[in-house]
Amino acid sequence: MTEKTKPPARRGRPRSLESEAAILQTAYRLAAGEGLGAASIDAIARDSQVSKMTIYKWWPSREALLIDAFLRQAAALLPLPDEGEPLAILRDHAAGYAKLLNEDFGRVQRAIIAECIATAGTAALFADRYLAARRQLGVALIRRGQAQGTIRSGVAAADLYDRxxxxxxxxxxxxxxxxTPRYARALVDSVLTGR
Incomplete structure (x- = not known):
């Protein structure tokens, strides 16, 4: 590598995965247990034993941090595997989502969206940081099912996912x-197969 092609050196220490996990766990725990108001940067820094400067260095805003904490929780509770029968995966996933909507997870999701709208006037940050990645995985599953003939074709996969x-x-x-999970499974069958 020449001096011109060598990438610039990174400043500071690399992000610690252990510290990042502690921050995200703490942010979600505070939001779920005590409400979004309790999940201040001060409280998250204190409870995760990470400096506020580190948090501000890694996340552009409190909303971005809360969304990433929510995304981490969703990935753990609602995985979308890319192997297996797409229709069965989506039935199970939608049923799991329906169950969680009635628990702390649903309350935290609504609160984060509301805060994004209140702070920025839009939920675009939530859509960009959380929904886009999850939606992309779901749409890919639907497309695979359409190619296999187990999910109806003739309707865009993204439209089916959104329905x-x-x-x-x-x-x-x-x-x-x-x-309810039962309602969610029936909805998936109705939307994806017409049954």
Missing amino acids: IYGTLFYQSLFGWRAV
């Missing part, structure tokens, strides 16, 4: 119906 998860979130948010 399932948009419906579950909307109905949960406004309390139009009790969103």
